[in-house]
Amino acid sequence: MSEEPGFAGACVAVVGLGLMGGSLAGALATRQACRQVVGVSRRPETLRTALERGWIHHGTTDLIEGTAQADVVVLATPPRVVLRQLREIGPHLQAGTLVMDLASTKAQVLRAMEGLPACVQPLGGHPMCGKEQAGIEAAQPDLFAGRPFILSPLPRTSAGALEQGKALVRAVGAVPVVLDAADHDRMVAWVSHLPHTVALSLMGAAMAGAQQDPGLWSLAASGFRDTTRLAASDPDMMLDIFLTNQENILRAMNAFREQFDKLYALIEAGGEAPLREFIEAASRRRRELNL
Amino acid sequence: MSEEPGFAGACVAVVGLGLMGGSLAGALATRQACRQVVGVSRRPETLRTALERGWIHHGTTDLIEGTAQADVVVLATPPRVVLRQLREIGPHLQAGTLVMDLASTKAQVLRAMEGLPACVQPLGGHPMCGKEQAGIEAAQPDLFAGRPFILSPLPRTSAGALEQGKALVRAVGAVPVVLDAADHDRMVAWVSHLPHTVALSLMGAAMAGAQQDPGLWSLAASGFRDTTRLAASDPDMMLDIFLTNQENILRAMNAFREQFDKLYALIEAGGEAPLREFIEAASRRRRELNL
Numbered sequence: 001m002s003e004e005p006g007f008a009g010a011c012v013a014v015v016g017l018g019l020m021g022g023s024l025a026g027a028l029a030t031r032q033a034c035r036q037v038v039g040v041s042r043r044p045e046t047l048r049t050a051l052e053r054g055w056i057h058h059g060t061t062d063l064i065e066g067t068a069q070a071d072v073v074v075l076a077t078p079p080r081v082v083l084r085q086l087r088e089i090g091p092h093l094q095a096g097t098l099v100m101d102l103a104s105t106k107a108q109v110l111r112a113m114e115g116l117p118a119c120v121q122p123l124g125g126h127p128m129c130g131k132e133q134a135g136i137e138a139a140q141p142d143l144f145a146g147r148p149f150i151l152s153p154l155p156r157t158s159a160g161a162l163e164q165g166k167a168l169v170r171a172v173g174a175v176p177v178v179l180d181a182a183d184h185d186r187m188v189a190w191v192s193h194l195p196h197t198v199a200l201s202l203m204g205a206a207m208a209g210a211q212q213d214p215g216l217w218s219l220a221a222s223g224f225r226d227t228t229r230l231a232a233s234d235p236d237m238m239l240d241i242f243l244t245n246q247e248n249i250l251r252a253m254n255a256f257r258e259q260f261d262k263l264y265a266l267i268e269a270g271g272e273a274p275l276r277e278f279i280e281a282a283s284r285r286r287r288e289l290n291l
Numbered sequence: 292m293s294e295e296p297g298f299a300g301a302c303v304a305v306v307g308l309g310l311m312g313g314s315l316a317g318a319l320a321t322r323q324a325c326r327q328v329v330g331v332s333r334r335p336e337t338l339r340t341a342l343e344r345g346w347i348h349h350g351t352t353d354l355i356e357g358t359a360q361a362d363v364v365v366l367a368t369p370p371r372v373v374l375r376q377l378r379e380i381g382p383h384l385q386a387g388t389l390v391m392d393l394a395s396t397k398a399q400v401l402r403a404m405e406g407l408p409a410c411v412q413p414l415g416g417h418p419m420c421g422k423e424q425a426g427i428e429a430a431q432p433d434l435f436a437g438r439p440f441i442l443s444p445l446p447r448t449s450a451g452a453l454e455q456g457k458a459l460v461r462a463v464g465a466v467p468v469v470l471d472a473a474d475h476d477r478m479v480a481w482v483s484h485l486p487h488t489v490a491l492s493l494m495g496a497a498m499a500g501a502q503q504d505p506g507l508w509s510l511a512a513s514g515f516r517d518t519t520r521l522a523a524s525d526p527d528m529m530l531d532i533f534l535t536n537q538e539n540i541l542r543a544m545n546a547f548r549e550q551f552d553k554l555y556a557l558i559e560a561g562g563e564a565p566l567r568e569f570i571e572a573a574s575r576r577r578r579e580l581n582l
Contacts, residue, residue, distance in 0.1 A: 128512045132578075148510060183504070190500035191511040195493060195518040197554055202489055203573035204550035209481035209543060213474070217580060219439060220482040221419045225582035226517040227486040232577040235570045242558045242566060252500060253555050257548070259495035263488055264544050267533045275533060279526045282494035286523040287423075289508060291516035 013070035021076025022139030033171035040066035106181035121161035124152035149174035189248035304361035312367025313430030324462035331357035397472035412452035415443035440465035480539035
């Protein structure tokens with residue numbers, strides 16, 4: 001680990017060069033935030049693309065080779081791959097290495113991070129940004145600019161390691177937000193995971209409707225486009241989210257269904273005043289949000 | 292009615308100068324598509340704004356005065372106001388006047404249009420565009436550019452009147468799509484009205500979650516923003532939509548609930564293969580859509 005504050009002298013290994021990892025590597029390299037960015041990817045062509053763009057200084061398909069000498073390791077793979085990679089890299093890491101992830105759910109990853117050797121510093125991370133495209137083709141070094149970037153330390157995480165994590169977050173242009181893993185998973189279930197289930201179900205419903213009326217797709221405008229956008233997210237990522245945050249997601253889904261059933265009953269009853277009240281409460285709150 | 296093809300020599304009265312009516316008046320006037328645009332609004336300040344922008348040539352708060360001499364009347368008010376205004380203007384219109392509306396639901400409006408004097412030409416209209424802001428401040432003359440604009444003729448509507456409606460649609464930059472009112476209402480229930488119910492319910496669910504976790508709003512990113520955007524639509528418009536297309540909306544809501552409950556059960560069961568199948572079917576279809 002570099003003796004300099006932050007990680008200006010550090011070698012940062014980014015494992016997985018998709019939307020998130022590619023963007024992170026690109027942000028670090030193009031902003032010259034650290035001494036070296038090493039990229040790890042299963043696919044040589046992804047490494048070539050990252051090298052050509054100047055987003056990594058060195059690339060390898062070998063997880064152990066790519067991470068063993070790093071001062072900071074960022075696992076930018078889907079949650080369940082992170083769980084496996086933590087087990088694989090643990091024994092080979094240098095003492096003092098900061099190990100972060102970028103996965104959308106935190107509790108399971110942090111439990112797995114407990115299994116890392118005691119000399120290693122684990123720190124959960126989740127940048128609150130994204131888009132529906134996946135892969136390095138969709139990556140962009142300014143993806144994190146101005147976005148909240150959640151950091152979830154473990155009890156064993158040192159204050160210095162947390163500071164280093166914050167420095168990395170700021171170096172890619174994001175805003176560090178320290179949040180307990182359980183709080184994180186409960187809160188993002190409402191604002192991120194639930195919207196994914198809703199978007200997928202809306203697509204499913206429209207597909208059912210299109211069996212009778214194939215022409216409905218030609219009438220879909222910006223409202224349908226935006227409400228279903230999340231359904232086009234990477235299926236592997238959605239699968240991993242749903243399987244690693246079940247309890248919180250099911251609770252949020254139950255709350256959604258309660259609202260949806262209430263609205264159904266109000267429309268069916270056809271009384272203006274209570275229907276207006278429901279609509280206006282949700283509509284007012286939405287307009288108040290600064291999104 | 293002008294003898295010229297289309298309506299280059301026509302006086303077009305636009306009733307209601309909100310998002311839709313303001314944009315339509317602005318498109319007609321700035322493209323010099325007709326001889327005169329008369330604006331009708333309850334509020335004098337709206338008329339002043341429209342006059343200042345050059346979107347109308349003449350403004351009045353008097354519905355009868357504004358429409359009695361027009362060759363084309365476009366009612367750009369919410370569906371249930373349209374129903375009332377049709378009764379009010381009917382006896383005062385010139386023979387041959389084309390009477391259109393822009394309401395989001397068509398069956399009820401077209402039934403009311405049947406009550407117009409026989410010498411008048413009724414034509415239902417629904418431009419497939421919009422945004423969550425309401426009022427003339429949100430209006431923009433290019434709102435219709437490239438968008439489908441549905442025209443629903445009645446059995447009594449003459450071929451010439453339908454052609455004049457198509458000419459108006461093309462004059463504001465939109466693409467005319469002729470569709471039976473019942474087909475329209477059934478199809479837009481899936482791609483427009485159902486997404487509104489989903490967005491409102493999602494806001495309601497997040498508001499319930501925020502009672503325990505007020506901090507969740509600060510984690511809301513672009514996914515939540517887009518999935519809930521329609522909840523910020525004009526409450527009066529949503530209310531009118533829900534109350535004038537109940538049957539179709541309830542059918543679409545039932546189909547949504549079926550999908551949502553299926554996804555809930557799959558997440559609860561935790562089996563990877565069937566969950567992946569559900570996700571991938573919806574995700575693939577969404578990516579295929581050219582939205």
